Amino acid sequence: MTTYQGMARAHTNIALIKYWGKADSELFIPMNSSLSLTLDALYTDTKVCFSEELKQDSFCLNGEEQAEGAVAKISRFLDFFRNLAQLDLPCRVESVNHVPTGAGLASSASAFAALAAACRQALTLDLTDQELSTYARRGSGSATRSIFPGFVKWEKGDRHENSRAVPLDPADWGVAMVILALNTQHKKIPSRQGMAHTIETSAFYPAWPRLAEKHLKEIEAAIQRRDLKAIGQIAEANAMAMHATMLASNPPFTYFEPASLEAMDQVRSLRDQGYTAYFTMDAGPNIKVLCPASESQEIAQAMEEAFPEAKVITSQVGPGIQTLDHWPY
Ligand code: 2P0
Numbered sequence: 001m002t003t004y005q006g007m008a009r010a011h012t013n014i015a016l017i018k019y020w021g022k023a024d025s026e027l028f029i030p031m032n033s034s035l036s037l038t039l040d041a042l043y044t045d046t047k048v049c050f051s052e053e054l055k056q057d058s059f060c061l062n063g064e065e066q067a068e069g070a071v072a073k074i075s076r077f078l079d080f081f082r083n084l085a086q087l088d089l090p091c092r093v094e095s096v097n098h099v100p101t102g103a104g105l106a107s108s109a110s111a112f113a114a115l116a117a118a119c120r121q122a123l124t125l126d127l128t129d130q131e132l133s134t135y136a137r138r139g140s141g142s143a144t145r146s147i148f149p150g151f152v153k154w155e156k157g158d159r160h161e162n163s164r165a166v167p168l169d170p171a172d173w174g175v176a177m178v179i180l181a182l183n184t185q186h187k188k189i190p191s192r193q194g195m196a197h198t199i200e201t202s203a204f205y206p207a208w209p210r211l212a213e214k215h216l217k218e219i220e221a222a223i224q225r226r227d228l229k230a231i232g233q234i235a236e237a238n239a240m241a242m243h244a245t246m247l248a249s250n251p252p253f254t255y256f257e258p259a260s261l262e263a264m265d266q267v268r269s270l271r272d273q274g275y276t277a278y279f280t281m282d283a284g285p286n287i288k289v290l291c292p293a294s295e296s297q298e299i300a301q302a303m304e305e306a307f308p309e310a311k312v313i314t315s316q317v318g319p320g321i322q323t324l325d326h327w328p329y
Contacts, residue, residue, distance in 0.1 A: 002089065003051040006122030007327055010113035011318035012042040012099075013145045013152065014177060014288050016235035016280060017216045018242040020208065021199045023156070028137050029163050031199070032212040033156045035219055036145040037290070039177060041315035042105060046095045046114035047327055048122050050082075054090035061095050077112065077139045081119035084127075096329060100311055105181055105286065112139030113146035117321040129320065133165035149320040151223050153216070169223050171317040176296035178277075178289040180303050181311040182259045189253055191283035194246065202249035211241055232278025232290050239280040255283055259307065263287040266306050275299060 013036035021031035057075045059066040066074075078091050093115065099105050116136040120127050127135070129147050137144040137154075144164065145152040150171035157163030189197075199205055215238045222230035246253055260281060267289055270277040277291045277299055291299050293316065300314045 004122040005049045006118040007047045007324035008114050008117035009045050009322045010110045010146045012107040012110040013038045020242045021195045030156045032209040034154045038318035039315040040318040043098045044110040044114040046118045048118040049092045050089040059093045085123040108140035109142040109146045112143035121323050174293040176293040177315045178300045179313040180287045182285045198245050198249045202245045204245045204248035236278045257285040260285045
């Protein structure tokens with residue numbers, strides 16, 4: 001019986017320079033390069049088993065068997081690896097997402113990075129981490145960056161092979177992030193759909209790739225000199241610029257909710273009190289606060305007091321993908 005098994009863990013990442021818009025939606029080539037911080041607190045463990053004993057692909061997430069649509073998406077992704085290994089075996093995929101339930105933080109970034117790493121291990125594929133990031137990208141753009149630890153750049157490239165992640169800095173100099181999960185009931189627009197609509201209709205979109213590339217140069221210089229204040233200022237400006245492109249689309253839409261705006265105010269007020277705290281926000285209402293690790297507990301406490309309904313998660317910087325030698329469940 002031929003069976004190939006692999007297990008891997010990948011952590012999620014939060015973009016400080018955002019990816020918003022695809023130049024090629026087939027290949028997932030982005031309109032601009034982006035940059036993120038990998039987080040320790042949120043991750044996905046994934047086990048794959050390619051076997052001739054199986055009849056078809058299947059996918060179990062957090063102990064729940066997934067429906068046809070979700071399996072089809074996974075199957076298309078597995079095909080990249082089956083093609084590389086030149087084999088045609090069905091695969092069983094099991095994943096456990098370590099994301100607090102109901103926090104509105106479910107992420108495809110750690111999911112596809114873990115799946116790609118598990119496939120590489122199972123099929124003993126001769127792929128570097130950088131090459132692996134190009135495959136992770138084909139599952140979800142943000143997964144490209146979850147292959148590496150710390151501050152990671154996703155170079156946009158112009159074809160499959162060169163749209164890849166580059167590790168910039170392990171961020172092991174006291175960087176942290178406090179996540180304010182606002183857990184609202186509002187149904188969000190999937191980011192894939194949101195970015196396509198923004199490109200098609202937003203009068204502000206043409207300015208976005210240029211601004212993002214400028215922010216990227218500035219933030220890379222700030223990372224190099226370990227200037228967390230400058231990193232935070234650039235990240236905050238970049239997030240707001242991305243959200244502005246959506247406000248200027250037609251019909252307009254936004255991920256801002258009243259609580260998101262209140263949380264931004266809270267971060268500004270923490271700054272007034274002397275904290276080095278800067279926010280960013282993605283395709284949902286949650287606010288993430290970049291800060292020094294030494295201030296993260298006090299910032300988290302202030303957030304908990306201001307938003308008693310929310311879940312507050314303090315995260316250190318996360319590692320890159322890891323293979324697992326046993327399945328911890
Ligand atoms: C980012 N986001 O850079 C940006 C900021 C959301 C806002 O990457 O279509 O789930 O699978 O490539 O990666 C979310 O988009 O989209 C995202 P697809 P993805 O983190």
